[in-house]
Amino acid sequence: MPRIRKKKNYTRKYVLILLLPGLILLVAVVIFPFLYTLWLSFLRWNLRFSWAKPHFIGLENYKNAILSDPRFYNSLEKTFYLMAGAVPIELLLGLGLALLFHTGFPGKRITMPFFLIPLALSGAVVGLIWGLIFVLTYGPLDYIFQVTGIWRFVFGGRVDLLISHPMGCIITADIWQWTPFFFIILLAALSSVPKDLMEAAMMDGASSTQAFRYIALPMLKPAIAVALIIRMIDVFKTFGVPFVMTKGGPGYASEVVSLYIYNEALQYLDIAYAATLSVIVIVIIIVFLNAFMKAFRFKFTGGG
Amino acid sequence: MATLQVRNLVKRFGETIAVNKVSFDVHDGEFMVLLGPSGSGKTTTLRCIAGLEMPDEGEIYLDGELINYVPPKDRDMAMVFQSYALYPHMTVYDNIAFPLKLRKLPKSEIDSRVKEVAEMLRISHLLGRKPHQLSGGEQQRVALARAIVRKPRVFLMDEPLSNLDAKLRVYMRAELKKLQKELGVTTIYVTHDQVEAMTMADRVIVLNKGIIQQLGTPYELYHKPQNLFVAGFVGSPPMNFFEGELVEEDGRILFKTSEFTLELPYEAGRIALRKASGSIVILGVRPEHIYVAEEKGPRSIEATVFVVEPLGSETILDFKIGDKIYKLRHEGELDFKPGDKILVTYDPDRIYLFDKKTGKALLY
Numbered sequence: 328m329p330r331i332r333k334k335k336n337y338t339r340k341y342v343l344i345l346l347l348p349g350l351i352l353l354v355a356v357v358i359f360p361f362l363y364t365l366w367l368s369f370l371r372w373n374l375r376f377s378w379a380k381p382h383f384i385g386l387e388n389y390k391n392a393i394l395s396d397p398r399f400y401n402s403l404e405k406t407f408y409l410m411a412g413a414v415p416i417e418l419l420l421g422l423g424l425a426l427l428f429h430t431g432f433p434g435k436r437i438t439m440p441f442f443l444i445p446l447a448l449s450g451a452v453v454g455l456i457w458g459l460i461f462v463l464t465y466g467p468l469d470y471i472f473q474v475t476g477i478w479r480f481v482f483g484g485r486v487d488l489l490i491s492h493p494m495g496c497i498i499t500a501d502i503w504q505w506t507p508f509f510f511i512i513l514l515a516a517l518s519s520v521p522k523d524l525m526e527a528a529m530m531d532g533a534s535s536t537q538a539f540r541y542i543a544l545p546m547l548k549p550a551i552a553v554a555l556i557i558r559m560i561d562v563f564k565t566f567g568v569p570f571v572m573t574k575g576g577p578g579y580a581s582e583v584v585s586l587y588i589y590n591e592a593l594q595y596l597d598i599a600y601a602a603t604l605s606v607i608v609i610v611i612i613i614v615f616l617n618a619f620m621k622a623f624r625f626k627f628t629g630g631g
Numbered sequence: 632m633a634t635l636q637v638r639n640l641v642k643r644f645g646e647t648i649a650v651n652k653v654s655f656d657v658h659d660g661e662f663m664v665l666l667g668p669s670g671s672g673k674t675t676t677l678r679c680i681a682g683l684e685m686p687d688e689g690e691i692y693l694d695g696e697l698i699n700y701v702p703p704k705d706r707d708m709a710m711v712f713q714s715y716a717l718y719p720h721m722t723v724y725d726n727i728a729f730p731l732k733l734r735k736l737p738k739s740e741i742d743s744r745v746k747e748v749a750e751m752l753r754i755s756h757l758l759g760r761k762p763h764q765l766s767g768g769e770q771q772r773v774a775l776a777r778a779i780v781r782k783p784r785v786f787l788m789d790e791p792l793s794n795l796d797a798k799l800r801v802y803m804r805a806e807l808k809k810l811q812k813e814l815g816v817t818t819i820y821v822t823h824d825q826v827e828a829m830t831m832a833d834r835v836i837v838l839n840k841g842i843i844q845q846l847g848t849p850y851e852l853y854h855k856p857q858n859l860f861v862a863g864f865v866g867s868p869p870m871n872f873f874e875g876e877l878v879e880e881d882g883r884i885l886f887k888t889s890e891f892t893l894e895l896p897y898e899a900g901r902i903a904l905r906k907a908s909g910s911i912v913i914l915g916v917r918p919e920h921i922y923v924a925e926e927k928g929p930r931s932i933e934a935t936v937f938v939v940e941p942l943g944s945e946t947i948l949d950f951k952i953g954d955k956i957y958k959l960r961h962e963g964e965l966d967f968k969p970g971d972k973i974l975v976t977y978d979p980d981r982i983y984l985f986d987k988k989t990g991k992a993l994l995y
Contacts, residue, residue: 529682530710531729532730532733
């Protein structure tokens with residue numbers, strides 16, 4: 328039996344030693360890159376001009392981005408389109424699926440994995456799949472729309488959706504990819520609602536809809552809020568799907584913000600300006616989420 | 632105000648039969664207790680009545696009307712759950728008001744009824760709190776208040792007292808019984824605690840393995856148990872059972888075991904002999920009907936003291952005959968040590984005889 332040391336010896340020293348690997352990782356992959364990005368955003372540094380040494384220009388990049396970059400505003404607009412178009416539908420579909428699977432139906436166990444496949448795919452793969460579906464010349468959607476008459480009656484003729492409705496295509500793919508995310512989180516949350524409570528509500532005179540509305544839904548609120556927060560941050564990072572499906576086109580019609588930042592950094596090699604845009608996006612996310620959490624009255628600490 | 636009839640109720644879960652052809656009537660305003668060990672089907676029976684389970688066979692009538700297919704919300708029954716099932720995100724006030732809000736009662740009436748019930752259960756000072764800020768006893772009262780506030784036709788209670796500490800449970804037992812009599816609402820109460828059943832019930836249904844063992848008043852269960860199960864389940868400490876042979880010799884009825892032979896009262900013995908399916912029977916004597924004998928007599932048996940359990944006003948004495956342990960209950964104190972040799976005797980008018988094969992009572 329090893330001698331048990333006094334508690335005092337453990338503290339401080341051991342805490343530090345045990346934390347160190349985590350701290351090193353955090354500094355290496357989060358804190359240093361962030362600070363470096365912040366530093367870059369104050370420089371003029373374009374890799375296209377190899378002779379031009381980086382030099383400090385203060386807030387000029389920010390001035391340019393905020394005051395005279397319509398393409399930046401366009402990319403933010405497309406990002407918000409994506410958020411507004413996709414996230415609420417993902418939430419509703421996910422909730423519906425979660426309810427369906429929670430109530431149970433024959434074949435539930437077999438069908439379950441199929442609903443989770445999209446979660447396992449990377450954005451690029453999802454973009455590829457849906458790009459192939461939407462493509463006009465040989466995509467299956469063309470055939471379906473032709474047979475059902477959707478081309479004729481809704482669109483007034485065959486159109487290339489990737490060109491006429493690029494954001495619609497991206498939103499569709501995004502919904503397909505991320506509905507399972509809401510589904511799985513809400514399913515877990517639903518099964519944590521005690522059965523007793525639902526039964527008590529029914530005994531109290533509630534229909535199953537009322538029991539869901541007044542008992543289950545309020546108890547799902549924290550889970551919904553967390554899922555929404557994660558997804559809203561995620562939307563700003565959406566890259567794979569639009570990159571593969573539309574490359575941001577036609578023109579800039581589907582250039583979401585992370586795609587624009589990518590273009591600035593790796594197409595035009597203006598990494599200082601790309602860094603500036605990244606910093607602005609981080610600020611937007613923080614402000615946006617704060618407002619959201621206030622609206623949702625969501626607190627991370629302490630239960631309601 | 633309501634009467635309830637249950638007819639041939641059957642409920643299966645896969646292969647197992649939870650409730651097997653259960654039939655009984657509950658009178659208006661009656662306090663009916665479903666008593667049984669875990670897995671006896673008592674809770675399942677209650678849930679069928681509540682509408683939370685669909686019976687596989689049989690009918691349930693409320694005031695003569697078939698309610699098998701009526702959803703729980705339309706049965707006008709209130710249920711108190713073992714876990715209390717308070718809505719954690721609502722205040723006590725909203726918890727109690729919830730059933731009234733669902734009935735779309737005017738706000739002023741909801742308010743006055745919630746306050747009236749809160750007053751009745753002495754939880755008025757808790758109305759603004761959330762359930763997690765309450766003690767177990769307080770949560771229990773809130774659960775009761777939520778059931779009472781609607782003035783339902785039937786109360787269903789699923790072991791409502793089992794999560795309380797012993798002292799509070801004894802207190803709430805009396806409280807609940809008084810409340811039920813005041814309100815006069817037909818009540819079905821599920822418990823595994825025979826003391827609860829005996830003290831609170833107007834009538835008790837003893838269930839085991841999904842089958843009704845006996846339906847009767849607490850008095851009948853105690854004095855006239857119809858089979859071995861009821862005899863062993865009702866009463867604390869439980870009844871002592873001796874296995875032996877019933878024989879008639881020289882105009883006397885004798886009960887013979889490997890350790891002792893007893894002469895039984897002739898009349899009772901004759902009845903038992905006639906009814907028994909074989910000669911082996913079980914003799915039952917309650918601990919309170921066994922005494923320590925001063926001197927050897929025709930009904931005394933030699934025994935060895937095993938443990939003495941003094942309870943203050945009474946003493947439970949565990950004694951051994953052969954290698955089996957039995958109990959007797961003595962009013963007052965007993966001054967014995969383990970290992971002491973004693974003589975025990977019993978009240979010949981308070982014995983029970985059961986058929987070993989069928990378990991059925993032979994005397995009553």
